[in-house]
Amino acid sequence: MAFPKRVRLVEVGPRDGLQNEPNPIHTATKLELIDRLGAAGIRYIEAASFVSPKWVPQMADHREVMTGLMRRQGVTYAALTPNLKGLEAALECGVEEVAVFGAASEAFSQKNINCSVAESLERFAPVLERAREANVRVRGYVSCVLGCPYEGEIAPAKVAEVSKALYEMGCYEVSLGDTIGVGTPLAAKRMIEAVSRDIPMERLAAHFHDTYGQALANLYAVLEEGIGVVDSSVAGLGGCPYAKGASGNVASEDVVYLLNGLGIETGIDLDKLAETGTWITQTIGRPNRSKVGVALAAK
Numbered sequence: 001m002a003f004p005k006r007v008r009l010v011e012v013g014p015r016d017g018l019q020n021e022p023n024p025i026h027t028a029t030k031l032e033l034i035d036r037l038g039a040a041g042i043r044y045i046e047a048a049s050f051v052s053p054k055w056v057p058q059m060a061d062h063r064e065v066m067t068g069l070m071r072r073q074g075v076t077y078a079a080l081t082p083n084l085k086g087l088e089a090a091l092e093c094g095v096e097e098v099a100v101f102g103a104a105s106e107a108f109s110q111k112n113i114n115c116s117v118a119e120s121l122e123r124f125a126p127v128l129e130r131a132r133e134a135n136v137r138v139r140g141y142v143s144c145v146l147g148c149p150y151e152g153e154i155a156p157a158k159v160a161e162v163s164k165a166l167y168e169m170g171c172y173e174v175s176l177g178d179t180i181g182v183g184t185p186l187a188a189k190r191m192i193e194a195v196s197r198d199i200p201m202e203r204l205a206a207h208f209h210d211t212y213g214q215a216l217a218n219l220y221a222v223l224e225e226g227i228g229v230v231d232s233s234v235a236g237l238g239g240c241p242y243a244k245g246a247s248g249n250v251a252s253e254d255v256v257y258l259l260n261g262l263g264i265e266t267g268i269d270l271d272k273l274a275e276t277g278t279w280i281t282q283t284i285g286r287p288n289r290s291k292v293g294v295a296l297a298a299k
């Protein structure tokens, strides 16, 4: 299969990137980050997470973030909503799109959202129903698609089964998360092949963390399979609080550089994006994990 002509980037930095930061980050900093990402040409930003503040304290200001952000035309500002309580709060804040998040691993599901995979799907059904009523689209995440911190290897068939359930429930897109960044290109290809037997390729997204340094290689492999939506995080920020040792998402700057080189359009201004990566890492005192960002800053 040929590479897609255009790839849509889903910027998860303000959510996945920041959720694991131990020190409180000012709401104003989050808002500036979201605005700078929009100014760099990102058209889809996961801005907040309507989860329990006891579980993820860094996302406790979800209402302030969602109502405080300056909406740019053509940009979708989305949020995670694990249950009806989260969805109702997000709707009150004028959210345009939401995401539910499940897993291909039972143990991870328990640790992350305190229920089994089957229970999580039961919980998501009314979320999708209510979102449909409110005219809000729902994205579905599946975590641990290339390995689990508790269970180890995960069968592609299990990933396909959970993805299919989310898709059939009404998720317009299913984002496949290598939560702990253990995947390698052949495994990524096999997983995508299994999932795309039930779901059209254009309804799938790749959400790869870079813990073992394989994320770009894995992306290249699944782009070849026809994946056209990529989740990434500016400066490679992030990690999941319920996946110990997991590092950030693949860096948005690195993905844009790769796609530029392949002649694949993104509509993103790489210099502005890299400046945003430099700014946010300096502001929160973190190393910049984008090689492209570091290289451009050194010029």
Ligand code: HMG
Residues within 6 Å of the ligand: 016, 019, 049, 050, 051, 052, 053, 055, 056, 082, 083, 085, 086, 087, 101, 112, 113, 114, 141, 142, 143, 144, 176, 177, 178, 179, 207, 209, 239, 240, 241, 242
């Ligand atoms: P629970 O304890 O089973 O839920 O948590 P509960 O319904 O029994 O409620 C317990 C308490 O939480 C109650 O408060 C509720 O009101 C409150 P209390 O009476 O104790 O004061 N609560 C909420 N508060 C705010 N917003 C809500 C909400 N729901 C309940 N929506 C729950 C279940 C799902 C809430 C919890 O497990 C949770 O918040 N988990 C979040 C975990 C999380 O955010 N993980 C990171 C995101 S996933 C990820 O990073 C992976 C991804 O990037 C893809 C990948 O990389 O693979 C997406």
Ligand code: MG
Residues within 6 Å of the ligand: 016, 177, 179, 207, 209, 240, 249
């Ligand atoms: Mg993630």
